[in-house]
Each structure stands twice: as C-alpha cells, then as structure tokens.
Amino acid sequence: MSTRQTGPTRLCDSAEAGDAADVRLARQLTLLAGDDRMPLLTPAAERAPRPPRMLMSVRLAALLSVLLTVGGGASATVVLLVRHWQRSAAATTPDPKPTEAPPPPPHAHRVLRRSGPATKPAEAPAPAADPAAAVEPAPAPRHAPARKVALTIAPPPEIAQEAELLREVLLAVRDGHDPHRALALLDAHAARFPLGALAAEAAALRAQVLLRLGNRDAALAVLDGLPLTNAGGSPQLVVTRGELRSLAGRCAEAVADFGWALDASRLAAADRGRALYGRASCRARAGDVAGAQQDRELYLREFPDGPAAARLTRP
C-alpha cells in the first residue's frame, strides 16, 4: 500500500464534506484498508438455514432450461426438468417418525440430528433402556447410503436466555446503531443474571459499547475489572485495554498488555500491528529507547505499509 497521494482525495479522507452515508462509507473503507484479509462470509452462508428445496429446483431448472434451449435442446430440457422434479419430490418426502424410540432424557445435552431420508434399518436394535444409549447413532445398514450426522450441544436453558439477551445487545449496536439501548439491555442482563455464565462476555460487550459512545474512562474501568489475560482471554480486547491504559498514562500496565497480546497465538495481523505500535509508543514515553526502537523496527518490517508506518518513519 502506498502512502503517496495523487489525483482526487480518497473517500476515506473526504468524509467531513459529506453526509452521514459518506461518513459511514469513509469509516468502513478505513476499516477495510487496515485489514489485509477480508472477513470471509462463506462459512456463515453455509451455516444459514437451508433454502426451500423447491426454490433451488426452480432456479436450477431455469438455468438448465436457458442453457439447453440456447443449444437447441428444448426436448431434453423437458425430460431433465421432469426428472429433477421427480427426484426433488422424492427427496422432500417427510421422514417417517420413529415410533419406538424413547424421548431423550431431560438432562441430555448431546442431541443427534439426522438429515436426509430416514430409512429405518430392517434389523435396527431395540431401543435400549439406558438413556445414554438413546443418543448414540444407530449402526447404518451395510448397503444403505451414508447419512450426514450433525452433533450439536444443547446449552442449559439459563445460558440460552443469557445468550439471547446478549444477542439482542449485538443487534442493537449492529443493526439499530443504538448503543444506548445496548447499554440498557446490558443493565437488564446484569440485574437478571448477576452471576451469569456469560457475565465476562457481557462485561466485554459493555466496554466496547462504552467505547463506541466515546466514554473511554468507563470502558477502561470495565476492562480493568476483567481477567482478560487468563487462558482463553481475547487478545484483541487486551490490545484495546493496552491502548486505553496508554492513553490514561499507565504505560507500564499498557506495555504488559501489549506484550501478553503479542505472545498470544490468536492475534490477528491488524491487532498485532496495533500492539507493536502501542508498545513502541509506551516504551518511548517510559524512556526505554532500545525497546521502543526494537518494536519500531519490528513494526516496519512486518507492516511496511501499515497505518502507523508513516508516523514511525518520520524523522
């Protein structure tokens, strides 16, 4: 990425002159420019609910029809369409319900779901009296087609309610762009689940919502109370806390945070750049010239075109 600027001003630098949409676009372009790797949406799309089979069939049929009609194969199109619809009609036949299977025990957290037509094997074992046996997959018949078996963990109801509430918080920030409502929801969460299993996640969310509202001191107070550097902590949040501590003049603690995040294996490239730059800046302010120089060189080697490269190369 070049820092040289010729021609028109970039959209991310000209937001002040525009309206809310321009400001939003400028912010998003800046975010994307800072990320070397685009967030990949394909896995999320795969997780999306399966579309109706009929819709897939119609679209596939339309495509085939266009292709084959163009090639002069109209009659073949009709045959293919009929066959495809027959197949999809057979595939969408509802599964016969297993009548003998006992209901799963109420505390069983492992639930097995099967997709595809449920052809019950002729010699299936009788339902076991042991509840644990009810969740084991039945042995597939020797020549039956392989079935896709998905294993999901059903959480206890209270965690599910907590997660739902936190999901509403995310939606309030993301879709509603309403951090105030998100804070109200987080207050409701704290009142309802004071010792909830997701209390740490809620606190982390609160810190990020407060940051979005521009309340750095309150965000730092929340992050200070979180055991972020324990096993499983988010390195990204630790970098954020380091930056807030650095801004608050708490350089020694900030250096410790940046150091922890840099040693963490799950740190994204953009956050690694932030941590290196933050540590260089803190070390320089604390008088650790050699350490600051080391971080500066590391940053410039790893991120020669990074957002802070221009500031670090300035004489």
Next chain:
Amino acid sequence: MVRPSTVSVEAAEVEARDAGQIFRQHGARIRRWASRLGGPLVDCDDVVQEVFAVVHRRIAELPPAAALPSWLYKVTQNIATSRRRRERLRRWLGGLSGDYTDAIAATGPSALDNIERREAAVEVYAALDRLDDKYRSTIILFEIEGMSGEEIATLTDTPLATVWIRLHRGREQFRRSYRKALQKRGER
C-alpha cells in the same frame, strides 16, 4: 556429457527455486489483492494457490521481473473474478440473497469489532459488486489498497488518464449504489 535425468532434476530445481522466490517476493501482495478483489465471498488462500499453480505451469514463459507484478495482478484478478462469479451463481442457485447483505453473522458475544469489519465488508462489497469490473478493481486499488493513480496505471497496464476516468465514473456509481443499499437496509 550430462545425462538427461540430471538435466531434468536441475531444471526442476531451478523451477522450484524461481517459483519459491516469486512466492516469497510477491506472495503477501497477491494474497492482499486476492482478498480485496475477491471480496468477502472468496477465500483468498484458494486464489493464491491457484495463482501459483498458474505460475508453476507457465514458469518458462513468465515475463521479465519488471513486468511480473502486472502479470501476477492480471492472473490474480482473473481468478478472483471467476471465483466470485461462481460463488454468486452458487448462492443464487441456493436461494440465498444475491447481494449477501443478510450474511453478517454474529460470531460471538465479544466480537463486536469483528462484526463491524464484517459489516463493512458486506456493505462496501455489495455496492462494489454492482459495478463493472474495470470500475470495481480501480476503486478497490485506489480506495482500499491505497495505491496512487500512477501505480494503478503501471499495475494494470492502463494509461493514467483512463485510470482517472474510471475512478471518477466508478466512484459516482459506487456511492449511488452504496446509498441505495443503505436506504434499503434502513427500510427493513
């Protein structure tokens, strides 16, 4: 006299070393191009792998070093574009939204920043994907990759004036499309 087997081994070593050098020199840049040109629906690692498969296949006919980045960019752009189109067709056949703006998924309760990045990628690329490829790639290189007009002209082997025209026209369409998508989402 050199035995034929030795020649082929040496040739293979030369080829491997050259491809390795190219990867070391240009790998990061190609991954970035792949990620930005492909957008949020294309796995950039797959594109990089395919680009280097082409490099291996055409190692004997690669252009000279000065023209290599431009050649690699064209290959990357072709592969990323083809994969993007294939993915859009797959989504269309699957009944999923064509502009994939419904695909912003919450990845975890403490991932607000990730969501913001995903949201940015989805909204910006939904608008970019409505543009003609020549406008789309010029805007990506200028606005996201941060290249100057001269650099874009060299990389894409296009006159500088053409780059400015594409940028000017493309940005008008891009902003219009972005605003329209934003209004549409606001109405939902």
